[in-house]
Amino acid sequence: MSKKNVFIVGHEGTTGLRIHERLSGRGDINLLSIADEDRKDMTKIADIAAGADLIFLCLPDAASIEVVEATKDLNCKIIDASTAFRTHPDWAYGFPELGESYRQKIATNRYIANPGCHSSGMIAILKPLVEAGIVPADYPVSVFSLTGYSGGGKKMIGQYEDPEKEVALHAPRQYGLGQKHKHLPEVVHTCGLATSPIFSPIVDDYYAGMEVTIGFHTSHLNNNPTAKDIHDALLAQYKDSQMVNVAPFDLDATNGLFLAANENTDLDTMTLYVSGNDDRVMVHAILDNLGKGASGAAVQCMNIALGFPEETGLAVK
Numbered sequence: 001m002s003k004k005n006v007f008i009v010g011h012e013g014t015t016g017l018r019i020h021e022r023l024s025g026r027g028d029i030n031l032l033s034i035a036d037e038d039r040k041d042m043t044k045i046a047d048i049a050a051g052a053d054l055i056f057l058c059l060p061d062a063a064s065i066e067v068v069e070a071t072k073d074l075n076c077k078i079i080d081a082s083t084a085f086r087t088h089p090d091w092a093y094g095f096p097e098l099g100e101s102y103r104q105k106i107a108t109n110r111y112i113a114n115p116g117c118h119s120s121g122m123i124a125i126l127k128p129l130v131e132a133g134i135v136p137a138d139y140p141v142s143v144f145s146l147t148g149y150s151g152g153g154k155k156m157i158g159q160y161e162d163p164e165k166e167v168a169l170h171a172p173r174q175y176g177l178g179q180k181h182k183h184l185p186e187v188v189h190t191c192g193l194a195t196s197p198i199f200s201p202i203v204d205d206y207y208a209g210m211e212v213t214i215g216f217h218t219s220h221l222n223n224n225p226t227a228k229d230i231h232d233a234l235l236a237q238y239k240d241s242q243m244v245n246v247a248p249f250d251l252d253a254t255n256g257l258f259l260a261a262n263e264n265t266d267l268d269t270m271t272l273y274v275s276g277n278d279d280r281v282m283v284h285a286i287l288d289n290l291g292k293g294a295s296g297a298a299v300q301c302m303n304i305a306l307g308f309p310e311e312t313g314l315a316v317k
């Protein structure tokens with residue numbers, strides 16, 4: 001196959017840099033670049049995009065929307081890392097493990113929206129359980145999620161890495177308290193939920209790594225499933241996946257664990273654990289917010305969209 005031309009818009013940001021790292025050593029990709037002084041000039045961006053097979057947008061939402069408009073008459077495929085298009089019907093949702101229709105749309109669509117980091121964990125847990133008829137669409141889902149500070153991009157990284165940082169930044173901090181977190185619409189949309197989950201994200205004083213946890217009272221689920229039933233449904237969904245792994249079912253072993261949110265840091269994979277007991281089950285998704293939560297997922301989608309083997313260039317455990 002001939003080399004593909006790829007352009008990372010926002011290559012100097014947190015997500016863009018990680019995509020650059022994953023692609024720069026590859027012989028099958030030719031990375032296009034833009035002069036530093038032109039990097040926010042839409043005309044210059046569109047000129048370079050005209051010669052690209054695919055462009056990544058690693059930008060704030062408003063800038064992504066501007067680039068999509070400026071490149072609307074071109075042929076390059078677009079993978080957008082922002083929140084702007086994740087529920088848009090014309091866009092593929094970049095989570096191929098959700099099913100063949102997702103993988104096909106990623107392979108064939110011009111536009112691909114990369115999932116959010118917290119939402120990747122929530123959706124990986126909820127969608128197969130809703131589809132298996134275990135979790136009713138109107139179940140009152142409640143989620144908490146731990147994240148490293150790189151999830152907040154360059155600004156938050158600067159705050160946490162400032163030697164003079166305020167005392168509060170040494171402790172875990174809960175946010176999104178108004179229940180309007182920007183990841184909730186894509187979770188409701190993709191999983192077909194009747195209502196938005198209660199969502200408690202927590203950012204802590206470590207660079208990267210995420211642990212998304214959802215608890216279920218099994219007596220309020222359909223047909224009173226056991227913990228093993230829940231594990232079986234997740235395994236059925238992900239058994240052929242290299243990127244989403246389900247840890248073996250072993251409640252005794254899991255109950256004795258301290259699950260660390262940085263377990264998959266520097267990997268592009270996600271691991272799901274089932275814990276608890278047959279009355280109260282918890283499912284945990286552990287991923288790197290910059291790996292399967294952002295740049296790793298984006299490169300996985302690029303591989304599918306450009307016809308490369310799906311795991312090329314990714315860190316798979």
Ligand SMILES: NC(=O)C1=CN([C@@H]2O[C@H](COP(=O)(O)OP(=O)(O)OC[C@H]3O[C@@H](n4cnc5c(N)ncnc54)[C@H](OP(=O)(O)O)[C@@H]3O)[C@@H](O)[C@H]2O)C=CC1
Binds near residue numbers: 009010061154
């Ligand atoms: N960090 C993470 O874990 C995740 C991030 N995302 C999403 O990815 C996107 C990028 O986030 P992240 O990398 O963290 O953010 P950063 O703040 O680290 O980087 C964003 C980059 O975009 C550049 N930029 C801003 N406006 C423009 C513009 N108009 N034209 C060109 N470049 C511009 C910025 O340049 P400058 O520095 O000069 O302002 C900066 O380099 C966001 O939409 C974010 O929500 C998604 C999943 C996870």
Ligand SMILES: CC(=O)N[C@@H](CCC(=O)OP(=O)(O)O)C(=O)O
Binds near residue numbers: 156182201
């Ligand atoms: C620590 C922190 O602030 N994290 C960000 C998530 C970053 C991310 O996933 O960005 P997208 O929304 O574009 O997906 C947040 O919770 O808003």
